[in-house]
Amino acid sequence: MSMNHIRPWRNIERRKSRQIMVGNVPVGGDAPIAVQTMTNTDSGDVKATLGQVLAAAEAGADIVRISAPDVAATTALKEICKESPVPIVADIHFHYKRAIEAAEAGAACLRINPGNIGDEKRVKEVIKAARDHGCSIRIGVNGGSLEKHLLDKYGEPCPDAMVESGLDHIKILQDNDFHEFKISVKASDVFMSAAAYQMLADATDAPIHLGITEAGGFVSGTIKSAIGLGQLLWMGIGDTLRVSLSADPVEEVKVGFEILKSLGLRHRGVNIISCPSCARQGFDVIKTVEALEERLAHIHTPMSLSIIGCVVNGPGEALMTDVGFTGGGAGSGMVYLAGKQSHKLSNEAMVDHIVEQVEAKAAEIEAVKAAEDAAE
Numbered sequence: 001m002s003m004n005h006i007r008p009w010r011n012i013e014r015r016k017s018r019q020i021m022v023g024n025v026p027v028g029g030d031a032p033i034a035v036q037t038m039t040n041t042d043s044g045d046v047k048a049t050l051g052q053v054l055a056a057a058e059a060g061a062d063i064v065r066i067s068a069p070d071v072a073a074t075t076a077l078k079e080i081c082k083e084s085p086v087p088i089v090a091d092i093h094f095h096y097k098r099a100i101e102a103a104e105a106g107a108a109c110l111r112i113n114p115g116n117i118g119d120e121k122r123v124k125e126v127i128k129a130a131r132d133h134g135c136s137i138r139i140g141v142n143g144g145s146l147e148k149h150l151l152d153k154y155g156e157p158c159p160d161a162m163v164e165s166g167l168d169h170i171k172i173l174q175d176n177d178f179h180e181f182k183i184s185v186k187a188s189d190v191f192m193s194a195a196a197y198q199m200l201a202d203a204t205d206a207p208i209h210l211g212i213t214e215a216g217g218f219v220s221g222t223i224k225s226a227i228g229l230g231q232l233l234w235m236g237i238g239d240t241l242r243v244s245l246s247a248d249p250v251e252e253v254k255v256g257f258e259i260l261k262s263l264g265l266r267h268r269g270v271n272i273i274s275c276p277s278c279a280r281q282g283f284d285v286i287k288t289v290e291a292l293e294e295r296l297a298h299i300h301t302p303m304s305l306s307i308i309g310c311v312v313n314g315p316g317e318a319l320m321t322d323v324g325f326t327g328g329g330a331g332s333g334m335v336y337l338a339g340k341q342s343h344k345l346s347n348e349a350m351v352d353h354i355v356e357q358v359e360a361k362a363a364e365i366e367a368v369k370a371a372e373d374a375a376e
Helices: 046-059 071-083 096-105 120-133 148-154 159-175 190-203 218-234 249-262 285-295 314-318 347-375
Strands: 020-022 025-027 034-038 063-067 088-092 109-112 136-142 181-186 240-242 270-274 303-308 323-327 332-337 340-346
Touching: 020 136, 020 181, 034 249, 046 063, 046 071, 046 249, 063 071, 071 088, 071 096, 088 096, 096 109, 096 120, 109 120, 120 136, 120 159, 136 159, 148 159, 159 181, 159 190, 181 190, 190 218, 218 249, 240 249, 270 285, 285 303, 285 347, 303 314, 303 347, 314 323, 314 332, 323 347, 332 347, 340 347
Parallel strands: 034 063, 034 240, 063 088, 088 109, 109 136, 136 181, 270 303, 303 323
Antiparallel strands: 020 025, 323 332, 332 340
């Protein structure tokens, strides 16, 4: 639950869900909302796939999914899982035996699509493999691959059909006394996804994985995901998420964190508050922010930085941030530390100096945290 007693209009009361484990990552309950992504390399190429996993983990991914379409992929999965710093989810379609092989290879979770994994007998074999090897399962319903009998019943993909599919497969898992599962009901249509997730949230206490599938390229996909996932998260729905973009998996992780940061649900790295710039700007805001985003990417400590081009909103924004810079005149501006005016600074020295100030503040925050942890 995200609670703010001073500003209650910021409160988000998260839906109560059961907690499961995906490897060493708790999902559901009061655990932080986990950020996932998926590799897009040839899964049989250990070096390339592991490289993407490591890059995603460095960007903050809690869990990474890898498609396992063939034996070469499940064979490579054994080495990838061994070397990965985060739990690996094996993505299974059509061939239930790949799920069994993935469980044996060390996958922390098996993602199965009810619409194409096969009959109940095959699902039971997957359940047995998951239980034998300590895997969780994600029931991954997709609006584009619903079971034929549901399409015949409803006439087209729709929220009711998606939720019915998911609940049918929840029953199969529960009837086999398997409860370490989460569920998703994804569609490329924002309206359909949002409606399905709201229905699902009322129908089960299972952890929910959020996503707008096939959302599109970086810009369009980010917007669709922010709208769809943002409204659900604001309602308290969602225990883990993936932003599906036709882009580098690292970008998916970054966007996922930005969505969570904007709602106060996760905090990682520097939250830069900057103006769009206009004729009043005392320095080149856009280039400055671009430079700072690159220079501060290594900071994982949650903190805030305001970069405002002029004094209209600059001082007010700086009051609310750890470090701030407001443009002035004659080639210089004002540095704010902990919300208070500190010293003037030339525009030329701005980027290097701000990086130093942010690094110093991050070190201070980490030192306080370490002292508090030691005291406990």
